[in-house]
Amino acid sequence: MAEIKLNNLTKRWGDFIGVDDQSLHIKDREFLVLLGPSGCGKTTTMRMIAGLEEPTAGEIWIGDRMVNDDLPKDRDVAMVFQNYGLYPHMTIFDNIAYPLKVRGTDKSEIRPRVEKAAEQVELTEFLHRKPKALSGGQRQRVALARAIVRTPKVFLMDEPLSNLDAKLRVTMRAELKHLSRALQITTVYVTHDQIEAMTLADRVAVMKNGIIQQLGTPDDIYNNPANLFVAGFIGSPAMNLINGSVTDGMFVTTGGTRLVPVKSPDREKAILGVRADDMHVHEAGQGDIDVTIYAFENTGESTLLTVQWGKQRVIARGDRHLRKDQDDVVGISLNQDHLYLFDPETEDRIEM
Template sequence: MAEIQLRNLSKRWGSFVGVDNFDLTIADREFLVLLGPSGCGKTTTMRMIAGLEEVTEGEIWIGDRKVNDLEPKDRDVAMVFQSYGLYPNMNVYDNIRFPLKVRKVDKSEHDARVMKAAEMVELTDFLHRKPAALSGGQRQRVALARAIVREPNVFLMDEPLSNLDAKLRVSTRAQIKNLSHELQVTTVYVTHDQIEAMTLADRVVVMNAGVVQQVGSPTEIYDNPANTFVAGFIGSPAMNLIDGHLAGGRFTAQGTEVTGLKGPDGPVTLGFRAEDATVSNDTSGQITAPAYSMELLGDATMVTVRVDGQQVNVKASKEYRAEIGDTVSISVPPEICHLFDRQSGARIAV
């Protein structure tokens, strides 16, 4: 059992708050992703779990043990870093085997465990090579195998894909997803890439400036963002957000008018996803503006307009065509819209 409890966890350096009152239970075998921009506190949280960073306030429990005062080696966690951290003088086999030697695992077990871990990450043909003779993706797989061979209670992964090119990121992401299914080990994964978070996580924790903004499944966070920060961070492209005014169910902003909405009168931010709106070349929609940009994506066409100085993106069909500068009309049905309080940024529940 490797349930992790983070009880009112905080980390401060003088007056600077890195993590503020983080309170969460991570279920046994759950794949939890900490997501947010640089400096939001996600890596600091992971380092506190690992024992690499001292806790200012709060408690960390792994299973039935409070681990605040335990050394990293005694917490039974395995880390995979952004920098692969391989030993250049050792071949792949010995790099993977190294944690077993350090932990004084019986030598009779070494070969079987190394081969099993290498097979899981498809490295059996590269065991004799040194790290310098490997590609970035292969080096990251060695780092994964070195964590797997430990058979820990918890995996901690700190942006393990950020050094890889786009194509390798996709294939290695799929490999991590498959490994988590096979290994069934509690995993905490740090990333600033919301696509990684959406594809890998059982639950996502969105953080900003050391504070948890929202915790939920990828679907919950995508469909019902708690505030404008989450709405503007999750999604590719992020949710369109337009500042305006709501009165009697009618939202108005420069170049925008949407009726049939539910919410209190006053200043609000209207949000909607690019794929939920539609675009045409007439003037029947709620937003009419000149096309600012047209991007062919293969399966769709991304149409961008500027409304009151803000960019608004809409995904049209791959056949849709318009020239930059042509007037386009965007239809925004009220049922696809989200409303947020202008002052606090919080979602308005209706």
């Protein structure tokens, strides 16, 4: 049980900046997700917490101890790797028991603890097998069991679900969430999958180019994106970003369509952000604007309409029973309570 504090943490390789002077305070028992595209510094940040990477500058605190100079083994963390990092020459039992054995845990104590961990991840019947004889999902569970067999101060998980197939990923995600609620241990979780971030996190830190773009609850990140990057990264499909300007309190697209009223002083350039769910689809002539359908997709639980809007394409989500075809004309209206305005120069959100 511990909080983690990163103070002005920096990692550079020559001229390349992995993590750029970032500070982050992870609360005790919090599930924090580091989210971002590949190369954004999220894994580097985690590896520095684990002690597998040495920071160029800055401090790492776990609990009330600065761990910069501690070896990984002395930091009392447990980590789940993307490729599981199992020991192929050991049985599942020995894999799970390894953290206990190497730390000199009493022999009589090892068996019950390994069995308990194996039970928590439903591996009991595989304990005598070697990792080679297990499926991907089972190997992932071994990695998890190895992490929870001890009670570390901190869990670190590096894209633990990314090697699993889509269906298994959803199941394991729920199991992870259940497990983390039960264990109540501070967790840092790295992923590029925004759904994992939204579903698992207490708080999400969205990273790009070594800099944390926004830190907040999943709700916060989704409903109040701090800048263009976060707005475009979170949500599926991604938020529609429409170029235009603000004139006389109205957002006007580059094509000259006066679209919606916005509470913002006039500005020459602005980007309007609106999620697919906040674009309502009507019959032609009944919305704010008529558009032509570029592509119509039926996902089963809803329909997605990619529509040509001047030179841009935007995506609207329609009712699951809606049936349209390519080149049909539909009306679109925007939910004016959920519009976002961004400054194209600074990429920051403009409050309105």
